[in-house]
Amino acid sequence: MPPFDVSEGDPFGPHNLPYGVFSPAGPAERTVGVRLGDHVLDAGAAARALGSPYAALLARPSLNPLLAAGRTAWSDVRRALTAWVTVPSHREAIAGFLHPLASVTLHLPFEVADYVDFYSSEHHARNVGQIFRPAAEDSLTPNWKHLPIGYHGRSGTVVVSGTDVVRPAGQRKAPADPAPVFGPSVRLDIEAEVGFVVGRPSPMGAPVALGDFRDHVFGLCLLNDWSARDIQAWEYVPLGPFLGKSFATSVSAWITPLDALEDARTAPPARTHPLLPYLDDGADEPGGYDLRISVAVNGHVVSEPPFSTMYWTAAQQLAQMTVNGASLRTGDLYGSGTVSGPAPKQRGSLLELTWNGRDPLELPDGKRTFLEDGDEVTLTAWAPGPAGTRVGLGEVTGRIVAA
Amino acid sequence: MPPFDVSEGDPFGPHNLPYGVFSPAGPAERTVGVRLGDHVLDAGAAARALGSPYAALLARPSLNPLLAAGRTAWSDVRRALTAWVTVPSHREAIAGFLHPLASVTLHLPFEVADYVDFYSSEHHARNVGQIFRPAAEDSLTPNWKHLPIGYHGRSGTVVVSGTDVVRPAGQRKAPADPAPVFGPSVRLDIEAEVGFVVGRPSPMGAPVALGDFRDHVFGLCLLNDWSARDIQAWEYVPLGPFLGKSFATSVSAWITPLDALEDARTAPPARTHPLLPYLDDGADEPGGYDLRISVAVNGHVVSEPPFSTMYWTAAQQLAQMTVNGASLRTGDLYGSGTVSGPAPKQRGSLLELTWNGRDPLELPDGKRTFLEDGDEVTLTAWAPGPAGTRVGLGEVTGRIVAA
Numbered sequence: 001m002p003p004f005d006v007s008e009g010d011p012f013g014p015h016n017l018p019y020g021v022f023s024p025a026g027p028a029e030r031t032v033g034v035r036l037g038d039h040v041l042d043a044g045a046a047a048r049a050l051g052s053p054y055a056a057l058l059a060r061p062s063l064n065p066l067l068a069a070g071r072t073a074w075s076d077v078r079r080a081l082t083a084w085v086t087v088p089s090h091r092e093a094i095a096g097f098l099h100p101l102a103s104v105t106l107h108l109p110f111e112v113a114d115y116v117d118f119y120s121s122e123h124h125a126r127n128v129g130q131i132f133r134p135a136a137e138d139s140l141t142p143n144w145k146h147l148p149i150g151y152h153g154r155s156g157t158v159v160v161s162g163t164d165v166v167r168p169a170g171q172r173k174a175p176a177d178p179a180p181v182f183g184p185s186v187r188l189d190i191e192a193e194v195g196f197v198v199g200r201p202s203p204m205g206a207p208v209a210l211g212d213f214r215d216h217v218f219g220l221c222l223l224n225d226w227s228a229r230d231i232q233a234w235e236y237v238p239l240g241p242f243l244g245k246s247f248a249t250s251v252s253a254w255i256t257p258l259d260a261l262e263d264a265r266t267a268p269p270a271r272t273h274p275l276l277p278y279l280d281d282g283a284d285e286p287g288g289y290d291l292r293i294s295v296a297v298n299g300h301v302v303s304e305p306p307f308s309t310m311y312w313t314a315a316q317q318l319a320q321m322t323v324n325g326a327s328l329r330t331g332d333l334y335g336s337g338t339v340s341g342p343a344p345k346q347r348g349s350l351l352e353l354t355w356n357g358r359d360p361l362e363l364p365d366g367k368r369t370f371l372e373d374g375d376e377v378t379l380t381a382w383a384p385g386p387a388g389t390r391v392g393l394g395e396v397t398g399r400i401v402a403a
Numbered sequence: 404m405p406p407f408d409v410s411e412g413d414p415f416g417p418h419n420l421p422y423g424v425f426s427p428a429g430p431a432e433r434t435v436g437v438r439l440g441d442h443v444l445d446a447g448a449a450a451r452a453l454g455s456p457y458a459a460l461l462a463r464p465s466l467n468p469l470l471a472a473g474r475t476a477w478s479d480v481r482r483a484l485t486a487w488v489t490v491p492s493h494r495e496a497i498a499g500f501l502h503p504l505a506s507v508t509l510h511l512p513f514e515v516a517d518y519v520d521f522y523s524s525e526h527h528a529r530n531v532g533q534i535f536r537p538a539a540e541d542s543l544t545p546n547w548k549h550l551p552i553g554y555h556g557r558s559g560t561v562v563v564s565g566t567d568v569v570r571p572a573g574q575r576k577a578p579a580d581p582a583p584v585f586g587p588s589v590r591l592d593i594e595a596e597v598g599f600v601v602g603r604p605s606p607m608g609a610p611v612a613l614g615d616f617r618d619h620v621f622g623l624c625l626l627n628d629w630s631a632r633d634i635q636a637w638e639y640v641p642l643g644p645f646l647g648k649s650f651a652t653s654v655s656a657w658i659t660p661l662d663a664l665e666d667a668r669t670a671p672p673a674r675t676h677p678l679l680p681y682l683d684d685g686a687d688e689p690g691g692y693d694l695r696i697s698v699a700v701n702g703h704v705v706s707e708p709p710f711s712t713m714y715w716t717a718a719q720q721l722a723q724m725t726v727n728g729a730s731l732r733t734g735d736l737y738g739s740g741t742v743s744g745p746a747p748k749q750r751g752s753l754l755e756l757t758w759n760g761r762d763p764l765e766l767p768d769g770k771r772t773f774l775e776d777g778d779e780v781t782l783t784a785w786a787p788g789p790a791g792t793r794v795g796l797g798e799v800t801g802r803i804v805a806a
Contacts, residue, residue, distance in 0.1 A: 114559050119642060141640050146583050147574055151642040152555040152649070156517045156732045157607060166608040168727035171550055171679065180549050182679045204560060204651070205569040231727065237544050239522060239554040240643020243727040246555070248607070276574065276585045324571035324634065324646040325806075329559045403728075 006037035011392025013037065014085045015385050017078065018254035018394060019063055019219070022104040030061040030107055035254055035394070036085055039098040046084055046094040054080055063110040063255060067199035067218050068330040074199065074218060078259050106253035108160040110197060113329035115155040115249065116321060117193075117225055117337060120148050120312035122269070124340035127352040145273040148312035148320045150334070153225070154246035158333065161253050161396040165226055167373060167403040168247040172230035184403035185228035187357075188371040191338040192295050192305050192348035192379050195223035195251055196314045198332035205325040210281055213315035216328060219257040220314075222293070222379045222396040223335050224250040229351060229370070251333070252379075254394030261391060264383035266290045266308050278323055279316050287313030291393065293339055293381040295348065297371075300363050305339040305348040307381075373402040409440035414795025416440065417488045418788050420481065421657035421797060422466055422622070425507040433464040433510055438657055438797070439488055442501040449487055449497040457483055466513040466658060470602035470621050471733040477602065477621060481662050509656035511563040513600060516732035518558040518652065519724060520596075520628055520740060523551050523715035525672070527743035530755040548676040551715035551723045553737070556628070557649035561736065564656050564799040568629055570776060570806040571650040575633035587806035588631035590760070591774040594741040595698050595708050595751035595782050598626035598654055599717045601735035608728040613684050616718035619731060622660040623717075625696070625782045625799040626738050627653040632754060632773070654736070655782075657797025664794060667786035669693045669711050681726055682719050690716030694796065696742055696784040698751065700774075703766050708742035708751040710784075776805040 006013045012035050022033040022040050033040040044059025046052075054077050057066045066077065084090045119125060122140070129139030143149065159165075167188055173180035199218035202208050208216055225245060232244025268281075268288040281287050291307035312320075317334060338348040347353045350370055354360055357369035371377070377400075381393040409416045415438050425436040425443050436443040447462025449455075457480050460469045469480065487493045522528060525543070532542030546552065562568075570591055576583035602621035605611050611619055628648060635647025671684075671691040684690050694710035715723075720737060741751040750756045753773055757763055760772035774780070780803075784796040 114557050116645075143574075143576075143583075143637055143640070146576075147638065149638065149642055149645075151645050152557055154517050154555055154729055155558075156735070157729050159607075166728050169610075170727050171546075173546075173549075179677075180546075180679065182681065204562075207572075228727070234546055235550065235552065236641070236643070237546070238639070238643070239552055240639070240641070242519075242552075242554050243723070243729070246724075246729045247727040274582070276583070278585065320646070321649075324573050324631070324650040325569050326557055326560050326646070326649045332559070 009389065010037045011382050011390040013389065014082060015389055016256070016260050016391050017081050018256045018260070019066070019109065020253045020255065021062055021107045021109045023107065024099050025103045032058045032060055032063060032066065034081055035101070038101045040101055040104050041085070041094065042097040042099065043081065045097040049093055049097065050084065050090065052080055064330055067110060067197065070200045071215050074257060075259060078257060106160060106162065108158065109253060109255055111331045112155040112158045112333050113331040115153040115158055116150050116334040117153045118148050118150040118312065118317050118335060119337040120310050120317065121337055121340045122311040123309060123342055124338040124348060124352065127340060127347065131351065131356045147279065148317045150317065150321065151240045153249060155333070157246055158249045158251060161250055161394065161398070163250060163398060164401045165248045165250070165398045166401050168228050168231065168243070169403050170228065170231035170243050171234055173234045180234060185230055186370070187229035188400065189227045189229050189350045190295065190371070190377050191225035191227055192293055192303070193223040193225050193335040193338060194291060194307055195221045195333050195335050197221065197255055198328050199330060201330050202322060202328040204327040207278070207325060208318055208322045208328065210284055210315050210319045213318050214258060217258060217314065217318065219255045221255050222252040222381055222393050224377060224379055224396050224398060225335055226250065250396050250398045252394035252396040256391065256393055261289055261383055263386050264290045264391065268313050269309060269311055278319055281313065281316060287315045289383065291381050291383045293379060296378045297363060297368065298365060298376055302361055303345055303347055303353060305346050306341045307339050309341045310336060310339065371400050373400050375400050412792065413440045414785050414793040416792065417485060418792055419659070419663050419794050420484050421659045421663070422469070422512065423656045423658065424465055424510045424512045426510065427502050428506045435461045435463055435466060435469065437484055438504070441504045443504055443507050444488070444497065445500040445502065446484065448500040452496055452500065453487065453493065455483055467733055470513060470600065473603045474618050477660060478662060481660060509563060509565065511561065512656060512658055514734045515558040515561045515736050516734040518556045518561055519553050519737040520556050521551050521553040521715065521720050521738060522740040523713050523720065524740055524743045525714040526712060526745055527741040527751060527755065530743060530750065534754065534759045550682065551720045553720065553724065554643045556652060558736070560649055561652045561654060564653055564797065564801070566653060566801060567804045568651045568653070568801045569804050571631050571634065571646070572806050573631065573634035573646050574637055576637045583637060588633055589773070590632035591803065592630045592632050592753045593698065593774070593780050594628035594630055595696055595706070596626040596628050596738040596741060597694060597710055598624045598736050598738050600624065600658055601731050602733060604733050605725060605731040607730040610681070610728060611721055611725040611731065613681070613687055613718050613722045616721050617661060620661060620717065620721065622658045624658050625655040625784055625796050627780060627782055627799050627801060628738055629653065653799050653801045655797035655799040659794065659796055664692055664786055666789050667693045667794065671716050672712060672714055681722055684716065684719060690718045692786065694784050694786045696782060699781045700766060700771065701768060701779055705764055706748055706750055706756060708749050709744045710742050712744045713739060713742065774803050776803050778803050
């Protein structure tokens with residue numbers, strides 16, 4: 001029996017095959033890896049051993065060459081990988097290129113070009129509106145149902161799962177304070193999100209239509225958009241979030257190709273407002289994804305946000321992001337925005353889960369309003385796969401370190 | 404007489420020496436150039452011919468290696484260049500590596516990592532406040548005098564001077580409209596700014612102190628932050644500007660090193676509010692720069708914004724941008740925000756110059772409220788140099804092309 005048998009039902013079986021970048025134990029270089037159960041396949045070494053032409057895309061220190069290669073190449077490489085891990089003769093040929101997951105170091109899998117974050121969960125947006133604008137007639141801003149609201153974040157501080165997050169310092173000012181004070185954030189929060197990774201670029205002046213989404217987006221990952229609520233509250237009028245977000249954004253080490261998520265596609269919620277043609281996906285294929293996310297603090301699950309409840313889809317977000325003629329680059333990353341479902345235990349931020357600190361969470365190690373030093377947050381997720389299987393998404397984890 | 408004699412008083416004389424990236428006529432590769440009068444010196448070729456060790460930094464297709472080399476290298480290279488263009492024997496040796504400016508193609512001089520835009524002119528912020536919030540008690544938001552407000556922009560659409568700008572399309576909605584409409588922006592504007600280019604990176608978790616500004620920032624350029632006011636107005640609550648800005652940002656082809664601007668340093672305006680220690684530059688060297696900007700539409704000067712009136716300095720902006728622990732990368736670019744002086748003819752945007760369209764500008768070719776297709780906008784600037792000279796900044800120009 002080769003060393004990489006995967007148990008039936010493993011969410012990282014041959015039906016999944018997410019991509020990452022790893023270094024084997026010892027002083028070894030970074031290279032593309034494909035996760036298979038509890039192992040990582042050195043995909044470039046396997047390609048070379050089998051004489052595959054895809055070695056040029058896989059024996060590389062980042063996913064960018066594969067991302068840039070485009071949809072036909074993505075499908076061809078996935079088909080080849082599937083054969084390598086399932087056809088017995090190939091399995092024997094590549095067995096030497098598998099490394100136990102626990103023995104390798106995982107790296108940020110691609111070079112992030114621009115990072116954009118959206119705000120596309122209606123439940124999240126309504127919760128935030130009710131918390132911060134309780135007197136408002138509508139908990140949504142007037143534009144919310146007409147376009148996916150987004151903003152640019154800092155791509156230089158996107159880090160891979162497992163990276164410690166230093167508690168950020170900054171200015172904060174409560175309404176009653178006479179002047180702002182400076183210090184470590186006392187309202188450090190999480191935002192459970194899904195990140196989409198752009199492969200094929202687009203030129204300036206050429207918007208990407210809804211139907212071209214899958215020609216440009218390679219796959220997705222889990223993303224934690226750490227947020228310092230006190231810093232954010234003081235700085236964000238009128239130009240939006242800046243230092244309250246830019247200190248760190250964590251992504252999972254594994255990028256799940258959209259081709260592995262065919263069985264997870266689902267229709268988004270019914271649209272309550274008519275959409276302008278460039279955003280109208282009524283006649284298109286289902287644009288949502290049924291991803292079941294779980295948020296744990298120090299191993300204790302505090303929330304299970306359902307991605308299928310997102311009002312705006314990733315295809316609509318891409319169409320919005322480029323409708324003004326903005327170009328795409330290989331490695332562009334965009335976050336869905338905090339994923340919150342309709343139920344209280346489906347909220348994707350502590351801001352919502354504790355209703356701005358009013359209702360602390362009861363954890364085995366004590367109460368929580370916002371994150372404390374030493375807290376470790378882990379997002380995991382799975383999606384329905386073929387024939388009743390589950391497709392696992394790579395986890396994203398991070399521990400808060402004192403300022 | 405060598406072909407590159409520069410007339411006395413030329414703002415691009417040997418006291419300036421800004422850096423860019425160019426291709427000579429014909430199918431030639433990009434390489435670092437230094438502007439001298441109306442010529443461009445192929446700096447890498449000159450370095451090789453003179454046996455200079457700096458060829459490794461200069462015979463490159465981008466400024467990034469020089470930017471990353473750090474302040475000591477920046478000074479050493481500048482000293483060497485100064486000798487090459489002033490010492491007769493060196494002048495003879497490099498004469499063959501000069502190209503007429505009109506014969507070369509200029510490129511984006513560095514790879515932009517993150518792009519941040521600030522909002523640091525008090526006159527601009529007050530004008531905008533009075534235009535959009537006429538009923539407000541204070542035309543500034545409560546945070547304005549306590550921190551330099553900023554946000555992230557799209558680095559993938561930063562383009563070099565001379566690049567056409569396609570009029571962006573998007574959603575807009577006047578308050579009285581029942582629903583948003585889609586189409587090309589009808590309120591396309593300019594923002595005259597100065598951009599600062601980061602050379603030396605900094606790690607996550609390590610804020611950059613005010614006094615370390617010149618260890619990290621290599622130089623500056625002119626920057627036009629094109630803005631679609633109608634798209635921006637509808638989208639920007641609550642997360643700030645996005646598509647109203649992300650379609651294009653133009654920068655000059657020449658990066659002026661801070662070392663060329665010693666005589667332009669000046670104290671910023673008196674501070675009206677006490678500053679938190681990390682922003683308090685009261686005891687520091689003067690943090691402002693006396694740059695005289697000129698804004699022309701189709702060759703007609705419409706404004707002359709004085710950069711010396713900026714409330715927040717570039718050093719304060721850098722301290723703010725990193726105080727939460729955000730890292731810097733080589734190639735990070737940050738804009739000052741629109742430069743507007745106290746006088747009406749010193750305003751850096753058409754929004755202010757026409758008071759939101761109420762007072763059209765009278766140009767030789769007709770009235771203007773916002774930009775029309777075919778309009779060409781050019782920003783130029785100079786700064787006081789040594790011994791009564793002027794240091795010219797490279798122009799940034801762009802023409803509006805129909806959607």
